[in-house]
Amino acid sequence: MLVKTQGIVVSYIRYKESSIIVKIFTRELGLKSYIVNGVRSSNARTKMGFYQPLTFLDLVVYDKENANLNRIAEVRLAKAYQRIPFDFLRSGIAMFVAEVLSKSIYDGYQNEDLFDYLDLAIGELDGKRAVLSHYPATFLWEMARYLGFAPDDSRDFFEELQENFTKQMDWQPEMVYLEGLMAASFAYAEKTPALIRRNLLDHLLLFYTKHLDQSSEWKSVKVLRQMMV
Known part of the structure; x- marks a missing residue:
């Protein structure tokens, strides 16, 4: 057919x-x-x-x-990207997005809402006004909603994350950052220290690893960390 x-x-x-x-x-x-x-x-x-x-x-x-x-x-x-192929940082983020997608869905998995979100998100990455420093964390949080395992709010997220640690952790700066991303999505443009951005990205990847039952490392993150300061 x-x-x-x-x-x-x-x-x-x-x-x-x-x-x-x-x-x-x-x-x-x-x-x-x-x-x-x-x-x-x-x-x-x-x-x-x-x-x-x-x-x-x-x-x-x-x-x-x-x-x-x-x-x-x-x-x-269907679409010719204007910036992703010619921008080193955008290309690195695209490689990261592709790896996340490859580890998040399986053969035969069908989700039109997720497809439409990816269309929007990749278009945002290719757009002139993309805030690249916040893009990876925003992408992960938004995609978790379409995959069905995003917590209701930042507090629930960090309470679940705490289960992976033996001592009580203080994630207040990362919580404030996540709340900003949740409120503004890809439009979030506040300056945020690189350490807080890296910490939240690591937390989100740990969160994905748990929910997707993944054991393999996130290879593209090594390259991403070198590019994003």
């Missing part, structure tokens, strides 16, 4: 000499894996640039029930 949908590229791996297997989070079908033959050859009909993480695509795909791999019948670029 042919299905017309939109999709956000999550990741890809090389397959044989010139092909790839790409994971795409589609609006109508959820997370799907597609084999794209010959895309890495010099005379490929479709460019590899279409399958870089977070690329937004218009697709017509074959969808066979219970198939682990499907194929793409038609593909075209």
Whole structure:
């Protein structure tokens, strides 16, 4: 069956000499894996640039029930990002967003509200007014709401976090920071010390690790910390 949908590229791996297997989070079908033959050859009909993480695509795909791999019948670029590919910090944040997405959803997972949020959030990252220093923490908090495990408020968040520590911790600065992000979302622009921003990001990643039952490290965070001061 042919299905017309939109999709956000999550990741890809090389397959044989010139092909790839790409994971795409589609609006109508959820997370799907597609084999794209010959895309890495010099005379490929479709460019590899279409399958870089977070690329937004218009697709017509074959969808066979219970198939682990499907194929793409038609593909075209739905949105051309103006800043993410050409800005070192934005590219690093995009790599982080792609890793979070890859660890947060599973094959077949379908959530149109999450898809629409990602559309908005990635557009915000590409926008002229993006406040990049606050973006990673804001993204994680907002996405947790769509994944269904965000606490009601900052106090509940830190009370849950305390369960991971043997002694009582003082997180008042981080709590104030989180409350600001919750109130203003991506529009939050207050100057915040780098240490507090790093601490909250670490807390949020620990929170994700717990709720997603993840054991692997967050690889892109190492690069992100070096870029964000």
